[in-house]
Amino acid sequence: MIDFVDTFCPECDTNVRAILREQPAALRVRGEEVDFTETVAICPNCGAEIGDSRIEGENLDRASAAYRARHGIPSPEEIRRLRDFYGLSLREFSRFLGFGEQTVYRYEHGDIPDLAHSLILEQAQTSEGAQRLLAKNRERLSKRSIESIELALSTPTKELAWMRPLPSRLEGQAEDAPSTKNGYRAFDPDRAMALTYLLAQRCKDLFWTKSQKALFFADMFACACRGRSLTGLRYAHATYGPVANGREGLRYLLAEDGIVEFRERNWGEVLVPGKQLANDPFSEAEHALIDGIADFVNSFDTAREISDFSHELVCWQDTMDGQVIDYAEAAEEVARAMEARMPELGSLVTR
Numbered sequence: 001m002i003d004f005v006d007t008f009c010p011e012c013d014t015n016v017r018a019i020l021r022e023q024p025a026a027l028r029v030r031g032e033e034v035d036f037t038e039t040v041a042i043c044p045n046c047g048a049e050i051g052d053s054r055i056e057g058e059n060l061d062r063a064s065a066a067y068r069a070r071h072g073i074p075s076p077e078e079i080r081r082l083r084d085f086y087g088l089s090l091r092e093f094s095r096f097l098g099f100g101e102q103t104v105y106r107y108e109h110g111d112i113p114d115l116a117h118s119l120i121l122e123q124a125q126t127s128e129g130a131q132r133l134l135a136k137n138r139e140r141l142s143k144r145s146i147e148s149i150e151l152a153l154s155t156p157t158k159e160l161a162w163m164r165p166l167p168s169r170l171e172g173q174a175e176d177a178p179s180t181k182n183g184y185r186a187f188d189p190d191r192a193m194a195l196t197y198l199l200a201q202r203c204k205d206l207f208w209t210k211s212q213k214a215l216f217f218a219d220m221f222a223c224a225c226r227g228r229s230l231t232g233l234r235y236a237h238a239t240y241g242p243v244a245n246g247r248e249g250l251r252y253l254l255a256e257d258g259i260v261e262f263r264e265r266n267w268g269e270v271l272v273p274g275k276q277l278a279n280d281p282f283s284e285a286e287h288a289l290i291d292g293i294a295d296f297v298n299s300f301d302t303a304r305e306i307s308d309f310s311h312e313l314v315c316w317q318d319t320m321d322g323q324v325i326d327y328a329e330a331a332e333e334v335a336r337a338m339e340a341r342m343p344e345l346g347s348l349v350t351r
């Protein structure tokens with residue numbers, strides 16, 4: 001798809017519909033060279049690059065996001081969500097963290113937190129860290145704020161998806177009984193991690209969003225042809241295709257245990273296999289199936305193609321954003337669509 005922007009070309013001295021192009025770029029952020037993908041507007045008449053404040057603002061945001069990702073610094077949006085989680089005003093959240101008055105305001109509006117503040121923000125993302133911050137800065141906080149923080153920390157349902165969950169609390173999935181929602185298997189973190197590792201090893205350019213689709217196809221196909229999902233993950237409808245419920249928790253486990261490394265590339269993150277799990281949870285037949293799924297994922301040339309494929313599925317079309325895609329309704333359809341695209345997959349079916 002080609003994107004355009006209506007702007008003014010100073011070379012041609014006229015209004016033009018400029019073509020937007022993406023290209024690799026480097027910029028210094030805080031004295032450090034950061035690689036990112038920039039958008040440039042090209043004049044369709046003379047081919048000149050047109051400076052446009054809207055595009056430049058976006059490019060600066062991207063460069064700073066790349067810098068943040070490199071150093072694990074939370075984004076303005078993440079900081080806002082963290083504050084929402086604790087139900088605090090800007091000033092009270094600053095006090096809770098031990099920052100100067102209104103510092104959080106600057107961070108929520110794009111200023112990049114320094115390293116010391118980043119570490120404190122990271123602390124505030126775990127319940128243990130938050131308890132320590134509360135103990136340390138309690139005197140500076142109003143009674144109401146203290147209650148609000150304590151309430152947030154004691155109410156598991158208030159847990160945000162992106163908050164770093166403990167392994168046992170992967171969005172409560174570990175407690176799930178086998179059902180049509182998890183493909184007749186209680187969620188198994190070891191299997192989810194081992195499957196992600198194998199897919200990262202075998203699929204080319206496994207970006208994070210693509211990995212979600214790969215897991216979805218693997219679990220649905222396994223459910224259709226072996227009667228159970230491989231991991232017990234639940235999947236939900238998202239704008240760009242199916243995603244695993246609890247993916248942020250899974251991501252945390254993968255990174256924490258070094259199973260998969262998340263490497264920034266072209267304005268996205270590629271999964272690179274790290275160290276293998278000590279125990280292989282999969283049978284030989286399951287390994288054959290996972291190899292077949294990897295071939296299937298590799299049969300798509302671009303992330304766009306695999307997205308388009310998932311958007312053709314009735315189980316995706318008939319669900320709304322955030323709605324769980326039920327294995328009982330989806331698995332057969334998904335497996336049939338996969339076999340239609342790749343008949344070799346049929347040999348893995350033991351129906």
Ligand SMILES: [Zn+2]
Nearest residue numbers: 009012043046
């Ligand atoms: Zn021009």
